[in-house]
Amino acid sequence: MRPKNLFLCVISPNFTPVKHPKMDFAFKTIHEFNDFFKDELTCYRFYEQQRWADGKPICPHCGSAKAPYTVKPRGKFQDIPSYRCSERECKLPFTVRTGTIFEGSKVELRKWFQAAYEITTSKKGISSVELATRIGVSQKTAWFINHRLRNMLNEAAPELLSGVIEVDETFIGGKEKNKSKSVRAKRSKHAAPVDNKTPVVGLLERGGNVRLFRMVKPDQATLIPLVKANVAPGSVVVTDGWHPYKVLKNEYDHVIVNHAQDEWVKGEFHTNSLEGFWGLFKRGIIGIYHSVSPQHLERYCAEFSTRYNQRKTSNIDRFLHVVKSAGKERITYRVLTSEGKPNEAKPE
Numbered sequence: 462m463r464p465k466n467l468f469l470c471v472i473s474p475n476f477t478p479v480k481h482p483k484m485d486f487a488f489k490t491i492h493e494f495n496d497f498f499k500d501e502l503t504c505y506r507f508y509e510q511q512r513w514a515d516g517k518p519i520c521p522h523c524g525s526a527k528a529p530y531t532v533k534p535r536g537k538f539q540d541i542p543s544y545r546c547s548e549r550e551c552k553l554p555f556t557v558r559t560g561t562i563f564e565g566s567k568v569e570l571r572k573w574f575q576a577a578y579e580i581t582t583s584k585k586g587i588s589s590v591e592l593a594t595r596i597g598v599s600q601k602t603a604w605f606i607n608h609r610l611r612n613m614l615n616e617a618a619p620e621l622l623s624g625v626i627e628v629d630e631t632f633i634g635g636k637e638k639n640k641s642k643s644v645r646a647k648r649s650k651h652a653a654p655v656d657n658k659t660p661v662v663g664l665l666e667r668g669g670n671v672r673l674f675r676m677v678k679p680d681q682a683t684l685i686p687l688v689k690a691n692v693a694p695g696s697v698v699v700t701d702g703w704h705p706y707k708v709l710k711n712e713y714d715h716v717i718v719n720h721a722q723d724e725w726v727k728g729e730f731h732t733n734s735l736e737g738f739w740g741l742f743k744r745g746i747i748g749i750y751h752s753v754s755p756q757h758l759e760r761y762c763a764e765f766s767t768r769y770n771q772r773k774t775s776n777i778d779r780f781l782h783v784v785k786s787a788g789k790e791r792i793t794y795r796v797l798t799s800e801g802k803p804n805e806a807k808p809e
């Protein structure tokens with residue numbers, strides 16, 4: 462469990478929380494952001510304040526709040542606040558990064574923060590090539606950081622959507638003519654064009670949040686349980702006239718706007734908000750990431766829906782949301798790459 466290149470020696474049995482001087486969150490540009498997070502120590506102290514109440518360490522291994530030993534690492538890590546749990550059965554070393562998405566990464570916390578800021582403040586997202594140049598890491602590392610941050614944005618148990626909910630599906634995937642011969646050869650000659658794309662269903666609460674799901678198959682058996690799991694009973698559900706949606710009338714006040722018959726608005730009901738979102742989503746995917754493999758699409762869905770759902774919040778609030786959510790379970794490079802090789806992600 463001991464980090465490999467940290468040589469630890471206990472220097473103080475009592476921990477006194479270090480109060481960071483009142484932090485001025487009023488940075489508006491990336492330059493002000495970088496001035497604020499000027500070194501690793503500032504980033505660690507900042508994160509300690511965010512993760513632990515009053516910055517008082519809690520052992521991430523056993524959950525003990527008993528004051529840990531302060532530890533002085535050697536070499537280039539000597540400025541990093543490090544601890545060792547003071548519980549007799551635990552005694553494990555930790556820093557504020559342990560048990561978060563920042564653990565096990567050689568990339569400085571400062572660069573992680575900058576990446577989080579860049580991703581959350583750019584309107585349409587940022588490619589790994591671009592991120593690599595901005596924070597000064599390799600493209601492969603930037604790709605990994607990007608995906609780990611995206612993966613974290615998936616809400617574990619969000620509240621049910623209610624009121625008027627627009628439900629619609631879209632298909633993400635490249636044009637057939639742009640694909641290589643080998644990819645085209647794998648596809649059945651009789652398959653309809655959409656069969657080659659990945660279906661995504663969107664649920665958008667009028668004036669509220671959007672939720673996206675990558676579907677294996679766009680059919681009733683997949684769609685209806687998804688709607689039921691995310692939309693509160695008694696809501697109004699607006700869809701187009703696609704037949705799998707028809708059974709929704711058994712559970713909800715179902716309004717069908719028949720796009721096939723050129724009907725786009727029915728009284729006060731329409732799916733225009735979701736159509737608008739799809740425009741943004743597709744432009745983002747095509748413009749920034751060029752192509753997205755189906756294995757990683759779910760994380761892009763999380764990134765775009767989070768960006769939409771936080772549209773009314775400030776840049777700083779969005780950044781803080783990422784920092785505060787970073788204690789969630791992290792995805793490892795091995796898991797990420799077993800889903801799809803990093804080279805496949807090069808164009809993103």
Ligand SMILES: [Zn+2]
Nearest residue numbers: 520523546551
């Ligand atoms: Zn412990």
